[in-house]
Amino acid sequence: MSLISIKKLLSTKPQSQEVMVNGWVKTFRSNRFIALNDGSTIKNIQCVVDFENFDENLIKSITTGAAIRVTGALVESMGRGQSVEIQVSDIFVHGSADPETYPIQPKKHSLEFLREKAHLRVRTNTFSAVMRVRAALAFAVHSYFQQNGFYYFHAPIITGSDAEGAGEMFRVTTLDAKNPPLNDDGAVNYKEDFFGKETNLTVSGQLEAEAYAMGLGKVYTFGPTFRAENSNTSRHLAEFWMIEPEMAFYNLDMNMDLAEDFIKWVLKYVLDNCQDDLRFLEQRLLDEEKSKPQTERSEMALLEKLRFVVDNNFKRVTYTEAIDILRNSKPNKKKKFEYVIDEWGADLQSEHERFLVEKHFKCPVILFDYPAKIKAFYMRLNEDEKTVRAMDVLFPGIGEIVGGSQREERFDVLKQKMADLDIPEEELWWYLELRKFGTAEHSGFGLGFERLVQFATGMGNIRDVIPFPRTPQNAEF
Structure with a gap:
C-alpha cells in the first residue's frame, strides 16, 4: 500500500478502502479522535481510534506535535466539517512530542512568540498557509517568465559594485578581523583579500542582468539579495528575494505593460x-481587525483586494501629476x-502612494517620470533633463511594490x-562598456x-x- 497525501485523501470518494497516511497530530480528543495534518493542505483529516484495540502506552505517546503513520479504512464522515475520515486499524509513532514542553499547542499564539519558534511555526495553520502561498507564487513567477520567452539568469551573490548606490552592504572578506593587513595610510589593504578587492553581498542582480539581456534579449533573476540597513520596521529584511527581469529593445511603456501583466498573472494563479489557504488567511485577517478601531481597518477583505488588482487596469500617472x-x-x-x-x-512616502491608490484613483497606479x-x-x-524614465507600481495597503525604469543606454x-x-568608472567599467x-x-x-x-x-x-x-540583531536559526 502506498502513502497518500491528506490533500488528495480529502478529495477521494470513500469506499471503505484501506489507506495509509503520515502527519503530525494537531489534537487528540477523548483518546478517540485524532486531527492529523501533513502540510499538504490547511485541512486536517479526522482519524477515529478505538483505544481498546491499542496498547495504553502507544495511546499516551499520541500527543499534539507527535509524528505518526495511520492505516485504516477511508469512510464517509458523520461529523461536521469533513466529508471523509479514517477508521484506524494501525498506528505507528515516528516521534512523540513532550506535551509539557512542546510550544505549538492548539491555542492562539502571538506572531511575536512564533518568531522565536521559527523552526516550529510552520506547523501552525497561519504559517503553513503562508508558506504554501509563497511556494505557489514562486512557481507562478518562473512559469510566467518561461512562458513568455525569458531566460532564467543567475546573478552573482558576491559583487564589487553597489547597484543602488546606498552603501548599505554586507562585506565579504577572509581577512583577519583582529589584525587585517594595512596600507601605509592605515586603511585596510583589500588587495590581500580573497578577491583582491573589497567585495560585498549583492543588493541587486540588475546590472549583471542588463549585460545578459543585451545578448539573450529577455532575462530574469529570482534570487537572494542583502541589505545592511539598520531598520526594524515591518517592511524591511536584511536578506530577501528579488525578481528582476531585464529586456533589450524595451522602452518604458513596454516595461509598464510587462509589470502589469506579470503581477496580474501571478496573483490570478494563487x-x-x-x-483554501487564502480563505483561511482572509478569515484570520477579519478576526484580527475586529480588535482595531474602525478607522484602522482595511476597506477590502483579502480576496477582494487580490481581485481588485487582477480585475482593474492600472492607472498611469506622471510624478508631476x-x-x-x-x-x-x-x-x-x-x-x-x-x-x-x-x-x-x-520623495513620496507610503502614505502618499496609498492615498493615490485607495482614495483618489481607487485602482492600482503606476507613477512614472520621476525627478532625476x-x-x-x-x-x-x-x-x-530634470526627470528620468522611472516607474513605480503602487498597490492598496502596501504602497510601492515594483520599481523599475528604462535604463540609460547613451554612453556619454x-x-x-x-x-x-x-x-x-573603474568600478563599473564593464557596465559603461555595454553602451x-x-x-x-x-x-x-x-x-x-x-x-x-x-x-x-x-x-x-x-x-x-x-x-x-534575517533582521538587525537576529540570525538565530
Whole structure:
C-alpha cells in the first residue's frame, strides 16, 4: 500500500478502502479522535481510534506535535466539517512530542512568540498557509517568465559594485578581523583579500542582468539579495528575494505593460490554486481587525483586494501629476499626512502612494517620470533633463511594490551621471562598456518577493512571510 497525501485523501470518494497516511497530530480528543495534518493542505483529516484495540502506552505517546503513520479504512464522515475520515486499524509513532514542553499547542499564539519558534511555526495553520502561498507564487513567477520567452539568469551573490548606490552592504572578506593587513595610510589593504578587492553581498542582480539581456534579449533573476540597513520596521529584511527581469529593445511603456501583466498573472494563479489557504488567511485577517478601531481597518477583505488588482487596469500617472493631486488633497491641506507635500521633487512616502491608490484613483497606479535627483544613476534621462524614465507600481495597503525604469543606454550621458554622483568608472567599467558595443534601449524592474507574498497573504509584518527572517540583531536559526 502506498502513502497518500491528506490533500488528495480529502478529495477521494470513500469506499471503505484501506489507506495509509503520515502527519503530525494537531489534537487528540477523548483518546478517540485524532486531527492529523501533513502540510499538504490547511485541512486536517479526522482519524477515529478505538483505544481498546491499542496498547495504553502507544495511546499516551499520541500527543499534539507527535509524528505518526495511520492505516485504516477511508469512510464517509458523520461529523461536521469533513466529508471523509479514517477508521484506524494501525498506528505507528515516528516521534512523540513532550506535551509539557512542546510550544505549538492548539491555542492562539502571538506572531511575536512564533518568531522565536521559527523552526516550529510552520506547523501552525497561519504559517503553513503562508508558506504554501509563497511556494505557489514562486512557481507562478518562473512559469510566467518561461512562458513568455525569458531566460532564467543567475546573478552573482558576491559583487564589487553597489547597484543602488546606498552603501548599505554586507562585506565579504577572509581577512583577519583582529589584525587585517594595512596600507601605509592605515586603511585596510583589500588587495590581500580573497578577491583582491573589497567585495560585498549583492543588493541587486540588475546590472549583471542588463549585460545578459543585451545578448539573450529577455532575462530574469529570482534570487537572494542583502541589505545592511539598520531598520526594524515591518517592511524591511536584511536578506530577501528579488525578481528582476531585464529586456533589450524595451522602452518604458513596454516595461509598464510587462509589470502589469506579470503581477496580474501571478496573483490570478494563487487565486485559482490557493483558495483554501487564502480563505483561511482572509478569515484570520477579519478576526484580527475586529480588535482595531474602525478607522484602522482595511476597506477590502483579502480576496477582494487580490481581485481588485487582477480585475482593474492600472492607472498611469506622471510624478508631476501625482504631486499636484497630493498637494491639493484634503489630507495634505489639513496636514493629516505625516510628510506634508510642499513642492515638486519630494520623495513620496507610503502614505502618499496609498492615498493615490485607495482614495483618489481607487485602482492600482503606476507613477512614472520621476525627478532625476531622487532616482538611481542608471535611469534614462528625459529631454527636460530634470526627470528620468522611472516607474513605480503602487498597490492598496502596501504602497510601492515594483520599481523599475528604462535604463540609460547613451554612453556619454551615463558617464556624466556617474561623474556627477562620484561613482568611480573603474568600478563599473564593464557596465559603461555595454553602451559602447551595440547599445540599444532596454528596460527592467525589480519586485521584492516578500512584499508580493505579504500582499497576497495579508500578513502585516514581512518577517512572517519568509521562513527564517534575517533582521538587525537576529540570525538565530
